[in-house]
Amino acid sequence: MLAFIPTAFLDPVQAAIVLAVLCFYRGPLPIIVAAGITTVLSETLISLATQAYTWGELLTPRLIAALMQAAVLYWVVRAIGQRIAPPGGSGRRVA
Numbered sequence: 369m370l371a372f373i374p375t376a377f378l379d380p381v382q383a384a385i386v387l388a389v390l391c392f393y394r395g396p397l398p399i400i401v402a403a404g405i406t407t408v409l410s411e412t413l414i415s416l417a418t419q420a421y422t423w424g425e426l427l428t429p430r431l432i433a434a435l436m437q438a439a440v441l442y443w444v445v446r447a448i449g450q451r452i453a454p455p456g457g458s459g460r461r462v463a
Contacts, residue, residue: 376433386437403434
């Protein structure tokens with residue numbers, strides 16, 4: 369079960385879901401909300417894709433991996449956002 373965490377952390381579909389939630393969610397605790405939504409959505413997609421998988425079978429390792437992804441992607445999104453729009457202004461020069 370612990371070996372699944374790095375695999376889920378590197379899953380591009382799960383990372384895309386985390387990134388989408390982080391980009392659209394503007395409320396409090398974005399990392400926890402993104403990880404929770406991603407975990408539920410990923411488990412649902414996997415259980416619908418195959419009959420051999422039971423929903424919730426790898427819920428805990430998927431949640432841990434989603435929390436790690438959300439933390440890393442949140443840091444990346446904030447770093448890019450600060451470069452694009454510096455604090456205290458819109459980035460335009462006023463003459």
